[in-house]
Amino acid sequence: MASWARGVRAVLLDVSGVLYDSGGPEGGAAIPGSVEAVNRIRQSGLKLRFCTNESQATRSQFVHKLQRFDFSISEEEVTAPGPAAKKMMQERGLRPHLLVHDDLLPEFDSIDKSEPNCVVIGDAAENFSYQNVNKAFNVLIGLEKPVLISLGKGRYYKETDGLKIDVGAYMKALEYACDITAEVVGKPSQNFFMSAVNEMGVKPDEAVMIGDDVVNDIGGAQRCGIRAVLVRTGKYRPSDENHPQVKADGYVDNLAQAVDILLASGVAGH
Amino acid sequence: MASWARGVRAVLLDVSGVLYDSGGPEGGAAIPGSVEAVNRIRQSGLKLRFCTNESQATRSQFVHKLQRFDFSISEEEVTAPGPAAKKMMQERGLRPHLLVHDDLLPEFDSIDKSEPNCVVIGDAAENFSYQNVNKAFNVLIGLEKPVLISLGKGRYYKETDGLKIDVGAYMKALEYACDITAEVVGKPSQNFFMSAVNEMGVKPDEAVMIGDDVVNDIGGAQRCGIRAVLVRTGKYRPSDENHPQVKADGYVDNLAQAVDILLASGVAGH
CATH class of the missing domain: 3.40.50.1000 (HAD superfamily/HAD-like)
Structure with missing residues (x-):
């Protein structure tokens, strides 16, 4: 045993x-x-x-997908991490600029996103265009105290057609560009x-x-x-x-x- | 004085x-x-x-642009860094997968790019799509000894319409995803x-x-x-x-x- x-x-x-x-x-x-x-x-x-x-999806969509399997x-x-980040933003009065997958957006429907005072990144996949990454960078570098919240910090994951680079890589890119340290919501945070x-x-x-x-x-x-x-x-x-x-x-x-x-x-x- | x-x-x-x-x-x-x-x-x-x-351009194109000013x-x-990287690849028998700006490609015309054994990234700007970054990641992670060559490691630079995130951020992204350290060609390398x-x-x-x-x-x-x-x-x-x-x-x-x-x-x- x-x-x-x-x-x-x-x-x-x-x-x-x-x-x-x-x-x-x-x-x-x-x-x-x-x-x-x-x-x-x-x-x-x-x-x-x-x-x-x-x-890449709201918790509800994610569960429905698994139920179909x-x-x-x-x-x-x-x-x-989506619901956990939402809770954190509510507690701290954070208004996010979101760089996330389209399917995750509804998770943050009820959150005020005007005049962002933080950036939230998730596994945005195709949404990690240069234009979107550059926009998130500009929001951060324009803040007096830049706050970057990362939904996980995975290096990569496996899809049926191969390995995919994960949100952690883009977290590191923004950390480096802005000389800041992200707050990770999700594993491996205690x-x-x-x-x-x-x-x-x-x-x-x-x-x-x-x-x-x-x-x-x-x-x-x-x-x-x-x-x-x-x-x-x-x-x-x-x-x-x-x-x-x-x-x-x-x-x-x-x-x-x-x-x-x-x-x-x-x-x-x- | x-x-x-x-x-x-x-x-x-x-x-x-x-x-x-x-x-x-x-x-x-x-x-x-x-x-x-x-x-x-x-x-x-x-x-x-x-x-x-x-x-973002060959040395020749770059010089012509400045002459027009x-x-x-x-x-x-x-x-x-382009010509310096080319010299380095020739000396070490490196065959690059290129993640660079379209206008830099001619600098590497004479280099063998079959069966890549390294990845070269430059300031690719719009070419830093998720698909292209993921492709470079997959080339690296598939190598027994991944070699990543970065043309500079700037955090950002200024264009006439604002700040732009630079190659160093994407270098950090690939370093993290593959758990490697890039070789930098360009400033600040000695x-x-x-x-x-x-x-x-x-x-x-x-x-x-x-x-x-x-x-x-x-x-x-x-x-x-x-x-x-x-x-x-x-x-x-x-x-x-x-x-x-x-x-x-x-x-x-x-x-x-x-x-x-x-x-x-x-x-x-x-």
Whole structure:
């Protein structure tokens, strides 16, 4: 029995690269065995939450897409950076200039965007045109105290047709151009993981994070005292198992195998 | 008399922001007094070289543009990153994937670009689409030893219609996405300044660099033992005079004033 599974009461699941690979005309494809794996977690009595840096859609659209792939998932089970950023802006009186995917825009419908005093970037994909990046740069450099909020800081992710450069790269571009440091909402920020764990009503050391991003999923969770297991799906590369800074608590071929191990260890929450 | 002018035998001039501001339908506008200032340097007997990170055009096109603004300048007087990168690729057997401005492409006509084993980025401006940046990322991440060559690493520059984010930001984006460090050809690299000084046949401490970029022009030149003077034109901002790392040897309102000071100090090379 793998020691990472001992005493686990709650499971945090990354979505892209663990449940499905995004991209393509169908909007992606479920990773074999993952639909059943989610169902088996539910049946086991383990607490479950989805912890994603997805910022190409509202949480509602995102959940509907996963439901079309037959995943058992509901909106209130998802911790996502869009809603977290919205909350932060409301608390701090921030009015964003948005450089995000068109499909994420409705998440911020109710937020005042006049005379922006911050820039929010998400995984804008095709919206990362030179013109749009330059516009965001000019908003920032024109502020007395530039505030850049980044929805995650991933380096890249995998779509069905290949690897895609992620929001973290554009965050670094704007940080450098403006000589500032962004505030990250989403993994690997500690607040983000802790809000997901708190939602489940467990302690960090009772939860395990399962993800395909060695730095943001594994390293991020571990810094909160959450165990973390790397799947060999999604953007996984063999060199991730020799990462100079991060060592996962376990390595599995895919989510299905992680659930096999969890259930074999008799960790069911009942 | 300003001490920075003492014993100067050679002048290195940055171009964009010192001679002219680029941009707009006319391709930019000369900065008042700069055409005459260049002529006065020539008449003084001081050695002169143009040291630019311009990478939106071939050296030849760039020089023709400046000549249309009445600047006295010839191709062989210009140290530019395109030709320097070409030389480096020839010496090291590098075959580039190019993410550069369309107008720079002819500079690399004679270079083998099949099966790329490196990526070269310049100030690609509108060519910095998400698709093109993602393509460059995929070339790099697919290489066993990714080599990224950046034509300069400027944060931003000023065009006639405002500030523009520069190649350095995209260099940082690709560095982060691929977890690599780029090789910079152009200012502030030491090789680049030294080749310009050597072309003039003077020692570093006999030359003065005049530029509008506190890090790349001023800091870069000073690290080679070249004096450096910041102009208050181009992308200059008052905060540049309180830069935490870099203190220029002198500050002038524009190139014309720098030349006034140089000539008043009787430094003429004859």
